[in-house]
Amino acid sequence: MRTEAIDPPGIIWQRVSPKYITVRLVQWAIANLAAVLILSLPLVLVLSGWWRWPPLWLAITVPAVTLVLALWRLALIPRQVRAIGYAERDDDLLIRGGIFFQRTMAVPYGRMQYVDIAVGPVERGLGLCTLKLHTASPGTNALIPGLPAAEGARLREQLAARGEARLAGL
């Protein structure tokens, strides 16, 4: 499948830290392995003869399909992380993400209400942080994950300064 980007041309994207792949891998492991393990329970119970109902093929298929989907998602993670990008333009911050479902967002500095920096346990270990921008709209879901802590702090200060300079009302 053609995966031509939908971004406006001629933008130099800042990429997030490759270490963010590790964070995504941990998240993936927690979510998907747990799902596969839980879905494998019937298989174990059927094999050991405790349960009669789910026929063997069903008990095998469900966790197998889940596992395949999980592995597919796993294979996509490095590409997804590489697809995340942001660019500081004169008047707005561009954020892009996604490969199959692409999204490019422009958040004007003057519209930012506040900026959050969140650090999870895994991110802290790797020295990363997640930056979140809030506007007056609940639809603005502007996240930049996997920023190195220093870059996150710099970006926050930069955004705050620019926001102040260009602050508009609602």
Added chain:
Amino acid sequence: MTADVPEPGAPAVLPKTPDGEWLRVHPASPFVRGWLALAAIGFFFGRDIFERMLQGRPVFEEDFAGRAPWLVAAGGAVLLATVAGFVLEWYFTKYQVSGGYVRVNSGFLFRQQRQARLDRVQAIDIVQPLLARIFGLAELKFEVADAGESAVRLAFLRMDDARQLRADILARAAGVVLDPERPQEPAPEAPEHPVLSVPPSRLVGSLLLSEQSFFVVLGGVASVILSAVTENRGFYFYLIPAALGLAASYWGSFNKGYNFTAAISPDGIRLRYGLLDTQAQTLPPGRIQALRVSQPPLWRIFGWYRIQVNVAGYGALGSNGEVSSRTTLLPVGKLPDVMSMLSLVLPDPGTAEPGRIFAAGLNGLDSDGGFVTTPRRGRLLAPLGWRRNGFTATATALLIRSGRWWRQLVVVPHQRTQSLALHQGPLARRFGLADLVLHTTAGPVSPRLIQAGADEARALFDAQAARARLARKRQTTEHWLAQVVEPFQAAVPVVQDLQGTAPVAESTGTRAAPAVESVEPAPAAEASDTPPLTPQQEGPQRG
């Protein structure tokens, strides 16, 4: 100047000296607010007696005399505690309007002090529930951009006081400087000019032909067929609660939408509606973040439309029905009504021929009115809608239309765009299409341009970001009267062209809406240098 000048010797609830004085709401309000509690107590004690009377038993049992003192004591205690609670709450609730803020202190165990900036006002509503209406009281709601509960709710004030307070707040928020020599003088209420009203017959018709009715008929037919096929009468019984619920819902819509009138004043758009509970909303200029004109399929017979808006203070749909009526700018109206409402919301349409472009947005197909639609290659994805899904931009707003049967036109002023995003899924990529989403504050309208050509969407993304940037630069102050008023002239032709009747603004000899949408850059510091509008000077403008 209104006739609501407070008479001397009136109780302290009158906001006659707006600066500094702490005021309480009307003394009757604890009882009006607590009537439900009182009614519950009355019901609790009255039901037993009523049932006995119905059953023909003696009203009092034999040993009643022994228990009576206890009953009376318990009832009295509950009643007293309830009343005392409401009275205490009333006593400790005080409000003040001064120095650009409205402040409310409330609570006696847990004190709360709240202040809201007047120039951040997004809307002011005066609500009269039935009981309050009987007593001539009203509740005033002051909304700021919070999307949660109202910033300030004053329940209840006398109707005249509520209107006076509203005029006062709006005048201060607008940047009117009261005459310093006569600070006692209350702010004059801004004059208003009626724009349109919705006749009850049309309201009933619109309810009967609404989407809801369509599904009602569908459900009814399905039940009848099912019960005929299965020879099971049970289906009729399922219809009873459904019918009751529907009747309540229709009644709610009728009660809310009855006698809907819209008017324009320098302080913004005024909406009034309600049969038993009445409500008067004031939306100051430029507070509407996004607007949607929609037409369900059956409304096309009579050419009716509905307008809903996003206002930052009103919040999202869902939690209660109140929001849905508050975010309705026009429950049902014909094309001229829609056009005059649009001209109020968008005093400067930013185009030479607004009538043609907006009409194309409402009813047009293909490239009427300069709309850019889904390219032909996308017709497989939207076999019906591809000729209609489209956008066009005027100098002041972006118009997004969609829907062949459920027609929709979304209008977002460039000044109000928060952020925007391009979306593209794998299927859309296959057809070279993309969606553009504009983010606005919470509300019923979520602007999304669907299935535009990828190149057009990308170009629009850049162009829209640039237009929004320019519009933000032109926006200066929240004091709407301090802004330049000149471009309002552009609004008049809209009403003239489309209504064919007397133009709204000219017929009255005063100016209609102060145009917020296009003003010259004037830093806030300069706003204070402009000569203050004393009541005499503002006569031709506000009075």
